[in-house]
Amino acid sequence: MTTEIKMIYAEAEEQLGVMETEANALNPKAEPEITGNVLEVATKLNSVAKELENLLTTYQTLLLNNVQTSKNSVQYMKEQDEKISAAINGAVLNKPYVTYS
Known part of the structure; x- marks a missing residue:
């Protein structure tokens, strides 16, 4: 069984x-901190906003x-495909032909 991966x-x-x-x-920038508010929820919201940022x-x-x-990785695969293709083409072009009579 052969597996072939074709990449476009x-x-x-x-x-x-x-x-x-x-x-x-x-x-990823958080909104400016809530200032002038002494409620604990404002402090917690500022902390959560910073963590989210x-x-x-x-x-x-x-x-x-x-x-x-x-x-x-894509570039590397492309280069390897080109090298393999060139090697195959070179092997096919340099292969001596055998004639039968």
């Missing part, structure tokens, strides 16, 4: 570009790193 490089690169654009469009910033960084790693 243009589509993969396009989708990774879309993901990168969307990741860059994320705005940190989480979203970390997520954005991780997502952008994953997109870049995926782009590198």
Whole structure:
């Protein structure tokens, strides 16, 4: 049983570009802190907002790193396909032909 993976490089690169654009469009900045309010809930909301900002910033960084790693993998696979194709074509073109009479 053989397994064949077909990759359409243009589509993969396009989708990774879309993901990168969307990741860059994320705005992980929290709203300004609530000031002038002595209620405990305001302090808690400020704390939660800061934690959420940190989480979203970390997520954005991780997502952008994953997109870049995926782009590198696609590029590597494309280069390997081209090398294999060139090797196969070279072997076929340099193969001596046998004639039968």
